[in-house]
Amino acid sequence: MAEKTQMLSIVTPQRVVYGDEVRFVSARGVDGDLGVLPEHTPLITGLKPGVVRIQKDGKWTSYAVAGGFLEVRDSRVVILANAAESPDLIDVKRAEAAKQRAEERLASKAADIDLMRAKAALMRALARLDVAQSK
Amino acid sequence: MPSVRDLRRKIKSVKSTQKICKAMKAVATAKMAKSQEQVLAARPYARQLHEVLGRVAGGARNVKNPLLAVRDPKKVCYVVITADRGLCGGFNSNILRLTTKETAKWPEVALVPVGRKARNFFRFRAWKTDNEYIGLGENVKPEQANEITNFVIKKYVDEEYDAVYLIYSKFKSVMVQIPTVVKLLPVEPPQAEEGAEEAKAEAKSKAAYLFEPSAEDVLEFLLPKYVQNSVFQGLIESKASEHSARMMAMDNATKSAGELIDRVTLQMNRLRQENITKELLDIVGGAAALE
Known part of the structure; x- marks a missing residue:
């Protein structure tokens, strides 16, 4: 069964860290943790330094994000982070x-x-x- | 009239200069490749930030923020980014010429030079500067941009400056760098360019944004970030431009040194031949006189 997916990109001033179709994204917003599934309503929020968890094809990956923003629009999630690292880079x-x-x-x-x-x-x-x- | 020895000496000196130029060119080429990569890697972030800001500002038109406050420009601040070093063709002078032109527009100007060349230029002219940032090094970090940004933002919020502009060299390609002026403060949210299209798309999806916690808070967060990123972008673009300009300048210098060597070598050979002919004539003349 083809799951609905959304486009996620994590972008930092240095480079584009992540860009792929994913199922689910969770992040730590300034008002608390939030999860984003496809067709989420348009949203802009600030992010606290924390973990961004991504589910893609049933597998989970995490990124450490050092503050920034999250924008959701037309099933596209953009995380503008000051810095972001995948587990193997930490x-x-x-x-x-x-x-x-x-x-x-x-x-x-x-x-x-x-x-x-x-x-x-x-x-x-x-x-x-x-x-x-x-x- | 130079002697053969003079010419030989000259060739030698030009040759060693040529070698230096060649080495500098190689160094600049390597650095350029690196900084160019950095610029290209940073552009997606800048673009996204620009878009987000445009949309937030579109959704929150009546929000008040000190960084959006437009005042009558009495005192205008210019942040001028140049290189720390010279030997890069017209790179620094292009920026400084633009600065001279721009600053002439306002009655009162505050200057913040970034880079040794700008500082020295202002110092030489005895133009007062409010702050200076020298020796940012090869790898520009966002923190350095933040430092500059925080300084001008503070001055702006304190109403000491009524507008802040950034002058830097935009990296178009290796051959082309454009001295550019951008307005940092008050922030002018980008909307004109994408206004029509965006508005239509917005109306279609009826997507009023959800702001968390609120539009004001998001803007308060977003605006300094936007200014910081503009400064950071300026710094790295300037770095890439500097290296390309230096590479071009050194390439030209290497070429003209080669031409000069050829010319002087020819001159030297002619002179040497002439001297030999003269000596031969002397000997032949002497021998003839003996008979």
């Missing part, structure tokens, strides 16, 4: 180091730290680790 050691750094910074509660930035860094690192484990 440097686990680096992500772990980044996670630790961010946690330390949050724990130190020093006045001079940028709380927002540290939090965002932590979320990015967690997303990367999550994706790396899903491989």
